[in-house]
Amino acid sequence: MNGYVAAHTLDEVLQELSADATALPVAGGTDLVVGARQGKYRLPESLVGIHAVEELAGIGIDQTGLTLGALAVHAEVVNHRVIAEQYSGLADASALVGSPATRHTGTIGGNVMNASPAMDTGAPLLVHGAEAELRSVRGSRTVSIGELWTGPGGTCAAPDELLTSVHVPAPARGAGSAYVRLGYRRAMEIAVVGAAVMVVVDDGGEVIQARVAMTALAPTIRRIPAAEEILNGQSLTEDAIACAAAAVAEAAQPIDDVRASARYRLAMAAVVTRRAIGRALSRARHTNDLPPAVSMHDFGGQL
């Protein structure tokens, strides 16, 4: 590595990224450094430190919804009252990331742009309809989070574009969400499989909208329309939930790797989906058998 710049303003960052096509932005560094150490890739030739850029920090709430600055760390997400109540699936996910140290260092921006198919915050952002704002010296554009990811580790962002924030629309009345993942230990874990579900129920408790996304079951995190269709307009019997879970398994393209066999992943896809549906539904119906994510113990959505 031969270059490192610690930027203080957004303009500085964008200038640096524009001037050097090999430069990568770095904030928490929790993916970048670990990945390089494991030999996945070499550290980039130059880095632009963005951790001190105030324009990228903070979490905002207004009528349009939630805005997560690229520098918002998982610990802030977990401890945010509104996120816990209205975007519970996201709080579930951030609570599961790494260890206390990772959660205080790792950022939403880094998690999203690393584009790992196993990232935890991706599926809940997807079911909540999040959009990413990408900026460069050439201007800015907004892309839906689903369009952002193009493959494992790949995004549609140009080399000079920086993710500045993620916007998540305000949920409809009667919405509830959850993220459930399978892991083998209670900290420092990476999803073997995971599922996020957002449902909106009417006053009678019937589902009027459902979104389902799966983690670590395909080259990118993606929604499963077939499962959503099964859930829509249902009062959600055990059977319907099981069918939707089966639809997720059907759509999965699991791999055999050091963490699990494809056969096991497939079976687990249905299990995590079933549990995420159940948890999202309880939250949507305010049945109070499941408190919002923030007051759950530290391992929120862990199985």
Add this chain to the structure above:
Amino acid sequence: MTVLGTRPLRQDGREKVTGQARYTADLTLTGMATGRFLFAGRSAGRIVRIDCTEARALRGVLAVVTHEDVPAVRYGHFVRDRVLFATDVVRYEGDVVAGVAAVSDDIALKALDLIRVEYESLEPVLNPHEALSEGSRLVHVDWASYDAGDIVRDGNDCSRSTAVKGNIDQGLGEADLIVEEQYETDMSHPVPIEPHAVTAQWQGDKVTIWSTSQVPFDARSGVALTLGVPENHVRIIVPHLGGGFGGKSDFHYEAHVAVLARKARRPVRVVFTRREEFIAPDCTRHAVSIRVATGIRRDGTMTGRRARIVLDGGAYAADSPILTEVATMMAAGPYRIPHLDIEARAVYTNRTPGGSVRAPTGPQICWAVEQHTDVLAARLGMDPFEFRMRNLVEEGDEGPTRQIFEAIGVKQALQRAAELVGWGDNLSPDEGIGFSCGWWLSLPLPSGAYVKLNADGSGTITTGAQENGSGAVMGLPILAAETLGMRPEDFTVLAQDTDAGPWDMGSCGSQTTFNNGRAVVAAALEVSEQLRELAANELEAASSDIELVDGMAKVVGTSLGISVSELAAKSHDGGSLLLGRGSGDPPATPDHDASGCIGRSALGAFAAPSFFAHAARVRVDQDTGVVTVVTVGAVHDFGRVLNPTGVEGQVEGGVVNGIGIALTEGTQHDGDGLQTNPYLLNYKLPTAADAPDIRIDFVEALATAGGPFGAKGVGEPPVIGTAGAVANAIARVIGSRVYQLPMTPERVWSAALNAEQPEVS
């Protein structure tokens, strides 16, 4: 008043928790260069050519070394089958082919890329069972020419031992039922948080080596042997050690770095990456295959056991030969079984060698035979607790090689462990309780220490023992204080410097307190003699009437006395220094009869054996196979517990380590035999969040021929029992058995799917 069993603060605690402690990789010497090794990176190959020309020409490279830079000497504790740098063949991915020293790490890495090694491919030998078959390629073509003492060997079979008692055919013939099963375990690792690090510096023809060794004297012998220098030209110093768990036992990389430093004419430091720590040291926990058949009668007694154990020894023998002996003893278990025919073999393959990882072979074999014990009970319709109580050994019973047990506390331990986890309580359907019992050896060995009292009455213990973090060396002041009527905090300890302390085996074999503790007591007794002589003169009494208590030398039965510090000052001023030395007499191995056995060259019987029972209460998510260990009751018979804080720490650590072995810690390999998860993300250690509620108790059955004050070895036994207890608890929930270790969620889930009829109701 005794200080045994009290809880003094360990002396290295504050410096470690405040970050003041300095470890090997923290040390910097003037002019120090960075060293890196070129590893084979393949499981097997014949070296055609090594070309270092380009690497040597790279600016900033100070030395490149290969086999051409060292004497052609083979080394190895039991079988001399290794060389420092691969000469003509590489036998596993971590074989060292070359070393580089450079002015920076970047340049050293670039130089590694520039070393051209041409290989001719060899088909790797990866399956130990196939390695034993006729016609398998030999991992060591020249095996027969190796110096190997009495080790029983044959081709890829690099060590064979048996434990044979009575007549197995008669034993199995007397059975109402014979149950035969097969268990398999994956390779796992010790994973100390501090990886290997070595710094070497020559001055003249003497070399000082700072090393992360658990066995500094062994490292010294290795350097002396492989480089052809006398032992007193080699000084090994171990700064603070960041854990070892056996991974830093045996002579490893000290000589490689010394050679680099000599050629570079600079001090050189090598610090391993995590990946290197997984693939290179010859210290994995063996992958084991165990086939066991036991005959039982309807009355719940055992009539005989036949077992065949294969340890995947990897590319070099390392410590495996003695471990086949241990494995046979563990497979017999702490039960009354009149007829035994148990055989263990360690087999050469092209994998990272197995070694003395904390209680080597113990957790794997205990996990297998303790599951087998539950299966035996279930076949008889007996409760697993009752079945064990009926068969466990007690005082007067005989061991696998007919040693007669003294007072031992395994039955009491099981009773107490059951109480600690709520055995008999109503459990939810997803919860279960399982037990496992076992035993382990203490290892009688020579060991030495010096004790001196300074002129101000403070004391210094100089020992060759090694503090790996367990606290055993930090507990030595308790023994000196007990012997001299002083306080533990009156003593400091100088340890793990081979020029300073007398020989000690190092922190392995649960032997530090057992052997070095006796040495410290013996050394302190010499000082005690001197103090009592001095006090007798001062107080005009017979020295036999002087007792040392509360920092004073007192005349028994009177109020007359003089403080130890006054005596120390007077002695110093009078020209006589208060110095004691001791090596203690190692207790003899118990009488036994191993006449029917093969290959018992080191361990005919278990000296001062310690016994344990673990009980685990677990919760199983049956949809996913994820197991949560809720509570572990761990009850050990360590004889006299000298340092309860230290011993409890060992048990807590052992239980958590055991949970890792049970559930998540396993190495995976690709088709070429290369490790695919040599990283902490995918080699899953338990985290603090995974630690259960650990409930500890002790049964103090004192050893008459044992460690100081009746103590037995402590360090290794705590890691043995948990995996078996967890396995039995899982089986009670899912109604079937997991026959592979680690019992990953996927394996538990598969076993649950296959459950047909519950084995236990």
